Amino acid sequence: MDILDITQDDLKQESSGSTAPLLDLSRMDDEKEDRYSRFRLIPWWDQEKLAAARVMVVGAGALGNEILKNLALLGIGHIYIVDFDNIENTNLSRSVLYRQRDEGSSKAETAARAVEEINPDCRVTWINGNVAWDVGLGCFRRMNVVIGGLDNREARLAINQACWRVGVPWIDGAIEVLFGVARVFVPPLSACYECTMTEQDYRLLNMRRSCALLSREEMLTGKIPTTPTISSIIGGIEVQEAVKLIHNREDLPTLAGKGYFFNGLNHDSYVVEYQFKEDCPSHESFENIIELDHQVANTTAAEILDIARKRLGPEAIIDLHRELVLTFKCEQCQSEEEVYKLLGQLSEKEARCPGCGEIRMPRMTHIIQGNEDFLSRPLSQLGVPPLDIISARRGMEMIHFEFTGDLHEVMG
Numbered sequence: 474m475d476i477l478d479i480t481q482d483d484l485k486q487e488s489s490g491s492t493a494p495l496l497d498l499s500r501m502d503d504e505k506e507d508r509y510s511r512f513r514l515i516p517w518w519d520q521e522k523l524a525a526a527r528v529m530v531v532g533a534g535a536l537g538n539e540i541l542k543n544l545a546l547l548g549i550g551h552i553y554i555v556d557f558d559n560i561e562n563t564n565l566s567r568s569v570l571y572r573q574r575d576e577g578s579s580k581a582e583t584a585a586r587a588v589e590e591i592n593p594d595c596r597v598t599w600i601n602g603n604v605a606w607d608v609g610l611g612c613f614r615r616m617n618v619v620i621g622g623l624d625n626r627e628a629r630l631a632i633n634q635a636c637w638r639v640g641v642p643w644i645d646g647a648i649e650v651l652f653g654v655a656r657v658f659v660p661p662l663s664a665c666y667e668c669t670m671t672e673q674d675y676r677l678l679n680m681r682r683s684c685a686l687l688s689r690e691e692m693l694t695g696k697i698p699t700t701p702t703i704s705s706i707i708g709g710i711e712v713q714e715a716v717k718l719i720h721n722r723e724d725l726p727t728l729a730g731k732g733y734f735f736n737g738l739n740h741d742s743y744v745v746e747y748q749f750k751e752d753c754p755s756h757e758s759f760e761n762i763i764e765l766d767h768q769v770a771n772t773t774a775a776e777i778l779d780i781a782r783k784r785l786g787p788e789a790i791i792d793l794h795r796e797l798v799l800t801f802k803c804e805q806c807q808s809e810e811e812v813y814k815l816l817g818q819l820s821e822k823e824a825r826c827p828g829c830g831e832i833r834m835p836r837m838t839h840i841i842q843g844n845e846d847f848l849s850r851p852l853s854q855l856g857v858p859p860l861d862i863i864s865a866r867r868g869m870e871m872i873h874f875e876f877t878g879d880l881h882e883v884m885g
Contacts, residue, residue, distance in 0.1 A: 539708025651737030663730030
């Protein structure tokens with residue numbers, strides 16, 4: 474069928490009880506032909522909103538490549554890429570942004586360069602780090618939407634908790650062989666990722682296993698079975714949902730609190746709706762955020778505690794929201810080693826005593842009360858990333874401090 478044979482009635486879709494035309498034929502001759510002119514034929518399309526949007530993409534592997542490619546083609550103005558991994562030879566069969574010469578290079582940096590080559594209108598910032606502890610909540614807070622291209626529950630849960638705390642929607646994607654799912658979570662209105670987790674999910678989370686349910690050995694060697702075709706399908710759905718969220722229109726329904734499942738073997742697809750769990754641990758929202766002209770690298774634990782007590786009183790304490798390992802102590806050797814790393818950053822190998830090989834006991838904390846021996850240390854040495862948000866509380870009263878002094882360093 475030729476485009477001229479399509480009537481407006483053919484191009485309308487039912488949406489929340491109203492009809493929205495998919496194409497505005499009257500604009501075809503009026504619009505100036507530029508990079509985005511075909512997008513503007515869509516009546517509800519707002520290219521300016523996309524150009525002003527901030528989108529974080531976590532994971533720059535097979536799924537992340539498809540997400541980033543689509544965001545670049547759409548002209549998303551500000552893209553933030555988070556990944557801690559390097560490019561391997563096996564990535565080349567599933568990742569459109571990487572080339573043979575890129576082996577061994579940072580995924581985040583290489584993907585950022587490729588996105589800017591696709592579309593110079595996109596401003597790209599990359600973080601070579603782990604989303605669970607290297608990305609501050611203030612960065613999440615400034616996003617319109619966060620999109621996941623991940624292969625493990627630990628990172629998904631970290632994104633989920635961060636997005637819920639600062640009220641930012643996020644989109645999760647998962648792929649395996651010819652199967653895939655895309656899910657949308659919009660705090661505080663919809664079910665969140667943790668609402669969907671089962672007892673089996675929690676067991677696997679504790680084992681740090683991948684979404685493909687492979688053995689630990691296979692996971693560690695990167696043997697996650699995926700194809701570029703399923704990546705393109707699920708990545709496309711994720712970005713399509715992101716476009717609707719950025720436009721924020723009632724006549725553009727999203728998958729909020731739902732999941733789209735696709736079976737590439739027989740091309741079946743269906744949508745499920747998740748139940749909102751009132752007692753979900755992830756449902757913590759930061760209501761009162763105070764922006765401080767401070768940086769985590771030059772603000773000590775004592776200084777932030779003093780700021781908190783000036784606002785809340787002398788009994789206030791600081792909550793870091795992350796479990797910090799202060800020391801490892803070996804009960805066998807009676808030796809003790811200073812650590813000052815987040816619990817998630819430490820491996821079993823690091824926990825073993827270098828003298829006798831026994832697993833050492835960690836001394837941990839997630840709060841600052843004022844009697845600690847690390848009060849003179851800057852917060853950056855206590856696991857607080859730039860532009861993060863930490864909390865101060867006294868009894869039931871709570872406020873939250875953002876280290877806005879890091880804004881330029883993190884966001885550019």
